[in-house]
Amino acid sequence: MINxxxxxxxKVLRGIFKKKKNFKLGLYGPPNGGKTTLANRICKDWLGxxxxxxxxxxxxxxxxxxxxEISIKSKGKELTFNLVDTPGIATxxxxxxxxxxxxxxxxxxxRAKEATKGVIDAIKWLDxxxxxxxxxxxxKDPYTQVNVTIVGNLQARNIPVLIVANKSxxxxxxxxxxQAAYPQYNVIGISAxxxxxxxxxxxxxxxxxx
Amino acid sequence: MPHQCVRCNSFYEDGxxxxxxxxxxxxxxxxxIKKERLEDMKKIADEINLSDKDKEQIEQDVFDxxxxxxxxxxxxxxxxxxxxxxxxxxYELDLVHLFKKEPLIFRLEEGKYMIDLVQSFEKxxxx
Numbered sequence: 266m267i268n269x270x271x272x273x274x275x276k277v278l279r280g281i282f283k284k285k286k287n288f289k290l291g292l293y294g295p296p297n298g299g300k301t302t303l304a305n306r307i308c309k310d311w312l313g314x315x316x317x318x319x320x321x322x323x324x325x326x327x328x329x330x331x332x333x334e335i336s337i338k339s340k341g342k343e344l345t346f347n348l349v350d351t352p353g354i355a356t357x358x359x360x361x362x363x364x365x366x367x368x369x370x371x372x373x374x375x376r377a378k379e380a381t382k383g384v385i386d387a388i389k390w391l392d393x394x395x396x397x398x399x400x401x402x403x404x405k406d407p408y409t410q411v412n413v414t415i416v417g418n419l420q421a422r423n424i425p426v427l428i429v430a431n432k433s434x435x436x437x438x439x440x441x442x443x444q445a446a447y448p449q450y451n452v453i454g455i456s457a458x459x460x461x462x463x464x465x466x467x468x469x470x471x472x473x474x475x
Numbered sequence: 476m477p478h479q480c481v482r483c484n485s486f487y488e489d490g491x492x493x494x495x496x497x498x499x500x501x502x503x504x505x506x507x508i509k510k511e512r513l514e515d516m517k518k519i520a521d522e523i524n525l526s527d528k529d530k531e532q533i534e535q536d537v538f539d540x541x542x543x544x545x546x547x548x549x550x551x552x553x554x555x556x557x558x559x560x561x562x563x564x565x566y567e568l569d570l571v572h573l574f575k576k577e578p579l580i581f582r583l584e585e586g587k588y589m590i591d592l593v594q595s596f597e598k599x600x601x602x
Binding site: 354355356357358359360361370373374377378380381382384385388391410411414418 | 569
């Protein structure tokens with residue numbers, strides 16, 4: 266009898282503990298793909314607030330940002346997760362690129378250093394993730410070393426992946442090219458900025474979280 | 476395995492006393508270099524003439540990158556093959572190396588450090 270009571274209590278406690286461990290959804294990708302714009306879209310849609318600042322100059326997000334307990338609903342289902350927005354992953358970070366965008370030298374060098382640290386941090390966080398959304402710029406070549414490395418490493422770690430081909434509102438965007446580059450994944454074309462096709466994106470989230 | 480002073484570019488063999496006490500120039504930060512890459516490194520060191528100010532800046536930046544938890548008065552040996560600082564503000568990152576969870580810094584005994592920036596990857600290895 267005592268054993269039955271004990272196992273019942275254990276079950277209940279485990280249930281509570283499980284609920285407390287929040288599902289972590291990471292946004293990964295190269296700089297300026299629109300990770301923070303998508304994070305802001307998700308936060309605006311479900312929490313009514315922004316998550317971070319966005320900029321045309323690359324490496325705007327240089328620290329990992331977390332928004333806790335976002336609940337999204339679709340077709341009677343509900344999904345609660347912690348959203349983790351990460352700095353853009355790059356193979357080369359050069360302060361002169363920032364100077365071209367109108368930044369002062371000292372500020373540009375500081376940004377380059379912080380961006381480099383950001384890449385290390387983003388990679389460090391990868392193993393914490395339960396699922397990852399890779400945000401790619403659909404106007405750019407999808408076959409880059411950065412993209413292939415991210416996709417390959419997620420696959421090796423068995424982390425569920427959803428690929429977003431962002432900026433579908435731009436004329437140069439080629440969603441089909443991104444789909445052709447990663448045929449083994451669900452690739453959804455969206456515009457995080459304008460919310461185009463965002464419902465299909467939320468559907469995709471349920472698929473990788475399930 | 477050779478080591479190179481971040482500040483003055485001098486090379487030291489494994490076990491050299493400078494690695495324990497600091498380089499003659501006062502620098503206490505050393506790059507750890509694989510033997511097969513030594514010749515390349517020497518060539519690069521000759522080609523890129525960094526000013527003293529640049530070297531100091533790189534040293535400062537590397538300290539910032541590896542974290543504030545290290546003691547700056549003790550010699551530190553870096554295995555920064557994953558990240559190359561070409562000059563202040565110019566970085567090249569070897570993503571394959573970074574994703575491989577290899578440590579960026581080694582701590583040896585007697586005041587040398589190993590800081591595993593990618594320690595969280597240990598979890599993955601255990602899985």
